Amino acid sequence: MKTKMNKTTKNNFVTYGIVILLFVIVQTLSATGNLSRLLTGLLVPLCVYTIAAVSLNLVVGFSGELSLGHAGFMCVGAYSSALFSHMTADALPSVPRFILAILVGAVVAGIFGILIGIPVLRLRGDYLAIVTLAFGEIIKNLINILYVGVDANGIHVATTSAGFKLAAGGKKIMKGALGISGTSALYKDIKGQFFLIGVILVLLTLFIVQNLVNSRSGRAIMSTRDNRIAAESVGINVTKYKLLAFTVSAALAGVAGVLYAHNLSMLKVSVFDYNMSILILVYVVLGGIGNLRGSMIAAIILYALPELLRGFANYRMLIYAIVLIVMMLFNWAPAARNWRSRMVEKFKGGKMKKEAA
Amino acid sequence: MSFISYLKDGISLGSIYAIIALGYTMVYGIAKMLNFAHGDVIMVGAFVILTAITKAGLPPAAAILISVVFCTVLGIVIEKIAYRPLRKASSNLAVLITAIGVSYLLQNLALLIFGADAKSFVTVIDVPSVSLFGGQLVIKGITIVTIVVSVIIMVALTFFVQKTKPGRAMQAVSEDRDAAQLMGVNVNATISLTFAIGSGLAAIAGLLLCSAYPTLTPYTGAMPGIKAFVAAVFGGIGSIPGAMVGGILLGVIEIFGKAYISSQVADAIVFAVLIIVLLVKPTGLFGKNIQEKV
Numbered sequence: 167m168k169t170k171m172n173k174t175t176k177n178n179f180v181t182y183g184i185v186i187l188l189f190v191i192v193q194t195l196s197a198t199g200n201l202s203r204l205l206t207g208l209l210v211p212l213c214v215y216t217i218a219a220v221s222l223n224l225v226v227g228f229s230g231e232l233s234l235g236h237a238g239f240m241c242v243g244a245y246s247s248a249l250f251s252h253m254t255a256d257a258l259p260s261v262p263r264f265i266l267a268i269l270v271g272a273v274v275a276g277i278f279g280i281l282i283g284i285p286v287l288r289l290r291g292d293y294l295a296i297v298t299l300a301f302g303e304i305i306k307n308l309i310n311i312l313y314v315g316v317d318a319n320g321i322h323v324a325t326t327s328a329g330f331k332l333a334a335g336g337k338k339i340m341k342g343a344l345g346i347s348g349t350s351a352l353y354k355d356i357k358g359q360f361f362l363i364g365v366i367l368v369l370l371t372l373f374i375v376q377n378l379v380n381s382r383s384g385r386a387i388m389s390t391r392d393n394r395i396a397a398e399s400v401g402i403n404v405t406k407y408k409l410l411a412f413t414v415s416a417a418l419a420g421v422a423g424v425l426y427a428h429n430l431s432m433l434k435v436s437v438f439d440y441n442m443s444i445l446i447l448v449y450v451v452l453g454g455i456g457n458l459r460g461s462m463i464a465a466i467i468l469y470a471l472p473e474l475l476r477g478f479a480n481y482r483m484l485i486y487a488i489v490l491i492v493m494m495l496f497n498w499a500p501a502a503r504n505w506r507s508r509m510v511e512k513f514k515g516g517k518m519k520k521e522a523a
Numbered sequence: 524m525s526f527i528s529y530l531k532d533g534i535s536l537g538s539i540y541a542i543i544a545l546g547y548t549m550v551y552g553i554a555k556m557l558n559f560a561h562g563d564v565i566m567v568g569a570f571v572i573l574t575a576i577t578k579a580g581l582p583p584a585a586a587i588l589i590s591v592v593f594c595t596v597l598g599i600v601i602e603k604i605a606y607r608p609l610r611k612a613s614s615n616l617a618v619l620i621t622a623i624g625v626s627y628l629l630q631n632l633a634l635l636i637f638g639a640d641a642k643s644f645v646t647v648i649d650v651p652s653v654s655l656f657g658g659q660l661v662i663k664g665i666t667i668v669t670i671v672v673s674v675i676i677m678v679a680l681t682f683f684v685q686k687t688k689p690g691r692a693m694q695a696v697s698e699d700r701d702a703a704q705l706m707g708v709n710v711n712a713t714i715s716l717t718f719a720i721g722s723g724l725a726a727i728a729g730l731l732l733c734s735a736y737p738t739l740t741p742y743t744g745a746m747p748g749i750k751a752f753v754a755a756v757f758g759g760i761g762s763i764p765g766a767m768v769g770g771i772l773l774g775v776i777e778i779f780g781k782a783y784i785s786s787q788v789a790d791a792i793v794f795a796v797l798i799i800v801l802l803v804k805p806t807g808l809f810g811k812n813i814q815e816k817v
Binding site (some may be wrong): 444498 | 557559608612614616617632787794797801806807
């Protein structure tokens with residue numbers, strides 16, 4: 167038992183080590199001026215998608231439910247935190263404000279996770295997938311018509327541009343389809359450190375998810391995935407543990423949304439569509455369902471790939487699509503798996519035979 | 524009178540969703556996979572018709588035929604190359620992601636060949652409008668054609684699945700694939716046939732969709748594809764009458780939502796209705812309730 171625990175802990179530290187190593191490499195490259203502008207611009211979004219993929223893996227990999235609405239939770243986290251940042255822009259210095267904004271984004275997304283999870287988790291399989299997709303689209307649609315502003319009389323909320331009137335000196339924050347602008351400008355003094363903050367948040371996400379997964383609750387979550395009826399019969403409250411995984415995942419997606427929103431000068435709701443949810447799901451599946459390190463690495467490689475292929479202009483998404491299909495076939499097709507294990511045996515042939523004997 | 528006018532618009536749009544949803548639901552029922560690339564086959568079908576008419580100068584009937592054949596072959600090829608190797612994979616998600624990859628592939632191929640700018644679709648179906656109640660209600664020719672075509676497809680498909688040998692093979696495969704194989708059903712051929720029919724229907728859906736809303740981009744198929752998927756789930760995925768009813772209801776709700784509430788939240792209303800239906804009846808309107816056994 168003891169050695170097993172040590173193995174898990176060691177495994178966790180290897181994952182943190184990879185993140186820190188990557189961070190150090192990137193910082194060294196950046197300090198010596200070897201990092202192109204394009205790559206520098208990619209760093210924070212990479213952290214965003216890594217957090218999103220790791221948190222989605224909690225739902226898809228560990229509780230075994232297919233969610234296609236992850237972008238919806240990112241959207242909620244992004245908008246709630248950006249609103250908070252704008253409202254408290256004059257009241258708080260930027261560091262505590264950003265920490266609070268992260269908490270606001272996580273809590274609001276987590277609340278949405280509970281609200282959506284309670285009805286949705288009664289459904290199974292593909293039905294659950296379509297309902298989460300529907301929730302993502304509803305959230306996107308509603309935020310698209312929401313106008314929020316502050317003036318001397320307090321906070322104003324409207325659903326049409328015409329009905330959105332503020333007293334003189336008021337500040338329009340959310341402008342419907344135009345979204346929220348100027349969020350990153352509120353954090354001029356710490357803008358340069360966003361990559362560092364992003365890496366810390368990635369580590370925090372990994373810490374939360376890895377510890378949850380290896381805890382008593384985590385084992386309960388996995389048991390509901392492996393056999394729902396068997397789990398119920400040994401007294402595990404299936405709904406409770408599925409909801410726990412769903413909510414934690416939503417809250418962490420909210421954190422990813424916060425980072426996303428604050429890194430942009432212009433936040434528009436249209437980016438949080440089902441394509442984004444699917445993109446995150448692709449990272450999870452390609453990285454390995456239930457493998458957190460895999461999600462992280464897949465997110466980094468697959469997010470960077472289309473950007474690095476910019477030289478191929480119009481062909482880049484085509485190449486991306488082909489790479490995706492080929493990788494899926496190579497990774498998952500039983501025929502390809504057999505071929506791979508035969509190859510592995512061939513290379514390690516002698517050694518394997520000795521072990522078998 | 525505006526109510527009836529909206530209703531007929533809704534039924535017309537819903538009929539298109541229904542035809543797309545039939546493809547989704549058949550593939551799901553038999554191959555147990557969500558074919559995310561289905562919406563993009565619609566777009567391919569529409570581009571084939573447009574090219575055949577404007578570039579090759581073919582008559583509309585020949586163009587439609589070419590498009591249906593092209594999409595049918597495309598469906599079979601996609602299934603064979605991308606989905607069949609993964610049929611026995613340990614996770615259902617693998618084939619879902621591959622379908623997404625195929626969807627990206629079709630969109631980006633179309634983007635490379637035809638460009639990103641919206642093309643206006645040619646008039647293929649030329650049927651005069653019908654004027655009722657002394658001109659108070661005008662029904663466009665395309666609306667009539669859409670509804671008639673979808674009813675014909677529905678009846679023909681039901682007949683095919685219930686009465687013919689390959690149709691019954693499909694039922695057998697959807698019920699229990701291994702048992703069907705033991706009974707001498709060629710599972711691979713049956714699944715290929717399903718994809719062929721579904722993709723052929725997608726070509727017809729593409730024609731109707733682009734005749735009713737005549738702009739065409741590489742992304743035209745994506746949203747109707749998702750809506751049709753919703754319609755299929757709404758009616759109970761795997762059920763042919765369910766796809767038809769789900770599609771039409773979805774179209775009517777969407778048009779009413781746009782007309783009476785707000786055009787910006789019409790999609791949200793559609794999805795909200797879906798969620799309510801699923802919460803009350805978790806397998807959709809016509810879905811079979813399968814008891815889980817240990």
